[in-house]
Amino acid sequence: MMVMELNLIMVSTLSMILFVIGVYGLVSKRNLLRLIFSIEIMINAATLNFVAFAAYLGSSMSVAQIAGVIIIALAAAEAAAGLSLILEAHRLRKDVVVDQLREMKG
Amino acid sequence: MILLDRKNLKGLLPGSAGCGLPLSQPLLSLIAYLLLAIEGGIVSILIPLLIAPRIRGLFKEDRFECGQTPPPYGRRRLAMQYYPFLLVFLVFDAASFILFMWVYVSRVYPIYSFLIFSTLLFLLLPPVLLVRKLAEDIRQWW
């Protein structure tokens, strides 16, 4: 019998909702810091999916944790690069809004 | 202590019927301890509000500014010459939490684990050297 674990649906729905919130923020916000926020939310949602499916569906929790740790390390690198870029933009333009960074257009 | 016998108490509480959670005793005592600490903080902040005299006044509610008249906005922009150290710290912190996994394999695969993890450790040293070299000339930094 196919029995769905209700908690798995709960957690993967949570991950889905978080991802959608991240997409919403990424599209609608113009403040660069809010863009970083939404990227972090999306990364967390992705990691959550790994852990949820490993916890409820099989014995591969170790692989899920390794994937999550690698994702977190990549997120640290992304945050370092993003924050340094944001500070540089703020130094140049005195504000952190996407629209002002137009001169990179070719 | 008949009242506190476990058998008499079972089934009294609402959660007894179903709903088995892996909530163990240590977690419960942690939650109790946390609640105690937060309550302690809140109560001890409330004590001076209860017993201390409270005199309102414009001068009293000003910020501390070493005797100057405080401007309305005190969060002036910080000088950021050491910010790259924070970036290196961020990267290094993420790597060192991976480095701690060395502990569990150092007995099983001594040489291979030594190679892998010390490579990870030494790969991160060059950016530190760069930041230190830049820090010698901090006036050029933002």
Add this chain to the structure above:
Amino acid sequence: MIFPPGPLDPIIIFLATLSVMSAIIALESRQIVYGAVSLIVMFLGISAIFLYLGGLYLGVVQLGVYVGAIGVLILFAVILVGESRTPEPNVNRIIGATAAMIVLGSLLVGFTALQMLPAPHHVGAQELSRIASRLMRDYGLVIVALGSLLASTAFGSVMITRR
């Protein structure tokens, strides 16, 4: 898909609500510092879910790296940069909501595939040594690549910030 009579975990519900609420506050708060703090609250909620589902190592790494380093650094950058002077236009919200709805629809299509999955069983806390040996044997090259990636990112971001 048969929904079992088994319980819906109240703790998961609580943590999920906490995470979603703080994610929304992180994006929609008026003062951006409140947004950063509630983003950190969301990281805490996610790490509590990791710990609760048995991912002890991952939960601790999330606490140490995400909350302790990334979150604090984001908060610091927010304090440093301060409020943006240009307000967010309202039109963007509608566009963003539309895009989010499209993504939600496509995710829901994928979500129905959950029916095909095998019957679940809850796995508790795993042996940490298994993670470690697996990380080293199967993902050794990944670790080295990750180390060089982190090092080069540090190089690049330091050079950017240096002006």
Add this chain to the structure above:
Amino acid sequence: MDAQTKDVRDSVSFWLIISLVVILIIGWVVEGDVLIDFLVDLVSGPQVLTNPLFLSIVFPGLLYVSIVAAVAIYVERKIAAKIQIRIGPQYAGRVEGILQVVADGIKMAAKEFVIPRTVDVTFFVAAPILSLTVGMLSITVVPFSPTTVIFPFPVNLLLFFAIVSFFPLTALLAGWASNNKFSLIGAARALFQQASYEIPMLISALAPALLAGSLRIEDIVMAQKDMPFLFPAILSAIIFLAAALAETEKHPFEIPEADSEIVAGWMTEYSSMPYTLFMLAVYVKMISLSTLFTDLFLSGWLGPISLPPEAWTVVKSWIVLLIFLTVRALFPRIRIDQMLKMGWGSMLLLSVAGLFLAIALGMVVGL
């Protein structure tokens, strides 16, 4: 009764009701038997030392921590006075000013809690409570004996470092909420200081964990049956001690609250009880760090003479605590750029060298 006092009493009763409701919700949620076992153990535990209520309130918990913090403050003032050829506290309590801490506590509680007009009230009030909570959390994962630990966790060494890294968060919140340039500079300094000592601390704590082959502090202590790890990992121990000093923001590393440069750092705007909470959090952090040092390098609760295990841990951690308190009186404060250069230069290199030295010596000794 004026309106304000009434407000305050209302809020006290409000918080009591809230906590009762929370406990009831937990009771609703939790499997009943576990909760009943917990409640029975609370009231009449079979063995006192493993009773959760005893653990969290009396011994490694609140009472022990606050008593040790009070004694440590008195001893610190006396030691500093003796070293600097002063007298120190003298009058309160007639004998050598032994009640000075109590008098200070009463004085702090009776002072007015000034909330300036321009601050952000939410974070201004929340930051001291948060700081105390994080400080109290840091001692939950440090074991005093195999059974005397509030929250046994399989990776508690990593969890300790994760908890300790929350402290700059509270400093940043307090500094931003104060809306004061001294506070903001102090908070930024706290963050920079953490960035400089955290990595050497992690790497030097890796050495005993590698020698023991586990990330559980209990296992690390049990692996020191033959020889405390102080001998093979001597360099790591020294670096860990220096990093712990920097963590507690004590005198050579008292950069974030340098009173002669920036008034009181990120605590400038605080008065009365919230200031006391910040101070208490610092001392609690000091206690848990000295206990962790005892567990990692000084073989924890194992000792040559058979005493109760907790007694060994307490005695050894007091020795480490006395080292902390003595160093405070001996050295002048360094600057933040010196701190950063030291943390990313000599401390980092020495901790890496200490790690490899510990591996080599561990192979020689045969650990």
